[in-house]
Structures are given as structure tokens and as C-alpha cells.
Amino acid sequence: MPLLAILLVAAAPGQDVVQLTSKTQLKELCEALRAQPSETDLDPAQIAEARKAAQARREEAAGRWYRVEVPSKGFAFGRYRAQDQQLELDGDRPLRAIDDTLSLDLDGIDDVSFAAGSEQVTAWTQEKKAKALKLVLVWKPSGARCAGSAAAEAWRIAGHARSWELLGAQGTLASANEEGDPVGAGPRQMRVEKVTLDSDDAPLENEGRSRLASSQAALDRCAAGAVRTGRLVMSFSVHDGRVREPQVIMDSLRDEKIAGCVARAISGTELAGTGHGTASLTVQ
Known part of the structure; x- marks a missing residue:
């Protein structure tokens, strides 16, 4: 059984998030998102059944949430709004993960920001330069199917995230929700x-x-x-x-x-x- 299929089954009973960590999983995910009948010598009934099975495979893969860790070099910070004490993500380029083989085009990335004071921004920037900072996403594929090829070991997927998390050496530093708004920043005034x-x-x-x-x-x-x-x-x-x-x-x-x-x-x-x-x- 393919590795991704095993993880999908394992995630089904108690959780809805698949940990996406390897090139093998990524390759299988893209194959599932692009699934088409592979047999050519089929009668009309078999073709219909094969198309139905391929559609079910695509829908299952597209209907799952996936957790991906984006390393320090795979994302960039954008503007710091001192008045709001919020640090934005740079949405002008796709996020890159899994040994630089996955490019993620996520809806709403331009609206993502994290609650942070100026001292925190300085500390996070230093951690990022030291390659100790990660951006952890829980996301779902959307729109066009996966682009790319296994031969080039490069894939590109569009999607949208339901959570964004900055993870440092000491654990979670900041989070944002599905709309990209900071969470856990304490009561507003x-x-x-x-x-x-x-x-x-x-x-x-x-x-x-x-x-x-x-x-x-x-x-x-x-x-x-x-x-x-x-x-x-x-x-x-x-x-x-x-x-x-x-x-x-x-x-x-x-x-x-x-x-x-x-x-x-x-x-x-x-x-x-x-x-x-x-x-x-x-x-x-």
C-alpha cells in the first residue's frame, strides 16, 4: 500500500490531519490529485468504473488536511506594523517545504500576521537566520491540480490553510487562525x-x-x-x-x-x- 494511503487510513479514526514530511508522500499526493484511469483496453462499463475510482481518489486526497513544516529558508517575513504590534508574512512568493521540492500557493497569505513586539521580531529574525525557526501549516489543496513532475522532484500545489504557527527552539512562538489573524495575543484594549x-x-x-x-x-x-x-x-x-x-x-x-x-x-x-x-x- 502506498505510504500516503497508509497515513490517510491511520489519520481517519481520531484525527483529520495527515503529516506530510517526505518526497515519497508528496509524489503520492500529487498522483492522487491528478488521478486518471490508467488502463486503456477497457469496455465502457469498466471505463466508467475506473473514472469513478479515480474521482474518489482525487476527492479523498483533496478533502484531507495536511500538516507541513516550512523551514527558515522556505518563507519570509513581510512588513512590521509597529502601531498594531503585528508582523506580516511575505506573500509575494510561494512557501517552499520538504527539501525544497514543494511550492505552496496558499490563499490569503497576504493577510497573515503574528502578534509580536519589536523585541520579539528581532529575536525571531535572529532565529530565522540561524535556521531555527519554522512555519507550521495545516492546509488543504484547492483549485487546480498539483503541477510538477517526479523526475524533476518539484511540485506546486494551490490551497488554503486553517492555521499558521511559528515554531522556534523553545516551542510555539505565535499563531494565526484561518483568516490570518493573530491568536493567543491576550485581551485587546x-x-x-x-x-x-x-x-x-x-x-x-x-x-x-x-x-x-x-x-x-x-x-x-x-x-x-x-x-x-x-x-x-x-x-x-x-x-x-x-x-x-x-x-x-x-x-x-x-x-x-x-x-x-x-x-x-x-x-x-x-x-x-x-x-x-x-x-x-x-x-x-
Whole structure:
């Protein structure tokens, strides 16, 4: 029985992830993804049966999740967003694994980022240079079938991942979920960056941040449910000394639930002044 088939059977009872570690497995996976009837001297009934068997083989291989370790040289870091404390993956090139024989084109790699402070980024970069850092993926084939050849020992597969994990000498360093958002970064907090009113006749010393101090606890509760970091800009009006009709005018979080929570949190907040105002807030 082929090695990959043995692993598929072994994975079936208690787990749904196949460990993909060798060229032999990779070759068998590509053969399964490209499976076609091999016999030529068949009658119509046998051809139909052979096609059915080949389709079943393709679907079984494509329906599995595979775990692959990408070595330090097989991936690259992208931009570091200091304000969000997130390090992105470089999605401009495919990931390379299994002795440089597998190229992975994964959907959404441009959106993958890991929670990291600047000191962590420096440490990870050093580990990567020392070839002690790995990117561990759980992914599934998608789209076009496997390209490449056994003769050249080079294969290319498109797919999408359900988890991303940075693994160092001391274990797991950071993770990202199926959407590419950091996980395990601890509870988020909401920082009020600036609050201004049309009636302000001069810049305030603390940029008006204290104007929403009474709403800070409610804002932090909103931030605790955020999947990603980002920025919100809210417009509002002031009537009878209170914030009214808050509306989102910019949302880099792309999360209507969080935006709605923030609007409710600041609505009714006591605020001296009149007219319209703007509040800039950051989830961190």
C-alpha cells in the first residue's frame, strides 16, 4: 500500500490531519490529485468504473488536511506594523517545504500576521537566520491540480490553510487562525487617541482623550471581542452635554460588531461643548 494511503487510513479514526514530511508522500499526493484511469483496453462499463475510482481518489486526497513544516529558508517575513504590534508574512512568493521540492500557493497569505513586539521580531529574525525557526501549516489543496513532475522532484500545489504557527527552539512562538489573524495575543484594549469638537477654539493638551475617560471600561469590553487590531474613527454630535448619534466614518477593523459596540459605549457620555465632534480610537 502506498505510504500516503497508509497515513490517510491511520489519520481517519481520531484525527483529520495527515503529516506530510517526505518526497515519497508528496509524489503520492500529487498522483492522487491528478488521478486518471490508467488502463486503456477497457469496455465502457469498466471505463466508467475506473473514472469513478479515480474521482474518489482525487476527492479523498483533496478533502484531507495536511500538516507541513516550512523551514527558515522556505518563507519570509513581510512588513512590521509597529502601531498594531503585528508582523506580516511575505506573500509575494510561494512557501517552499520538504527539501525544497514543494511550492505552496496558499490563499490569503497576504493577510497573515503574528502578534509580536519589536523585541520579539528581532529575536525571531535572529532565529530565522540561524535556521531555527519554522512555519507550521495545516492546509488543504484547492483549485487546480498539483503541477510538477517526479523526475524533476518539484511540485506546486494551490490551497488554503486553517492555521499558521511559528515554531522556534523553545516551542510555539505565535499563531494565526484561518483568516490570518493573530491568536493567543491576550485581551485587546481600546486606546482613545483623540477627541475633537467643532467648538474647540484651541488644541487641547491631551488631544481631548480624557473626554471619553468615563467610557473607558465599556470601550475595553468592546475591544476584548476584537479578532484583530486596528483603528476606528467615529463622528458624533453633542446635545445637552452628552454624546449623541455616534457613527462610524472609518473602520480598519472591518468588524461591524465591534464598531456597533463602540458606538453604544460612547453614546450618552457626558461631554462639555457643543456641535459635532470626532473621536479616533485604536484597538491594540
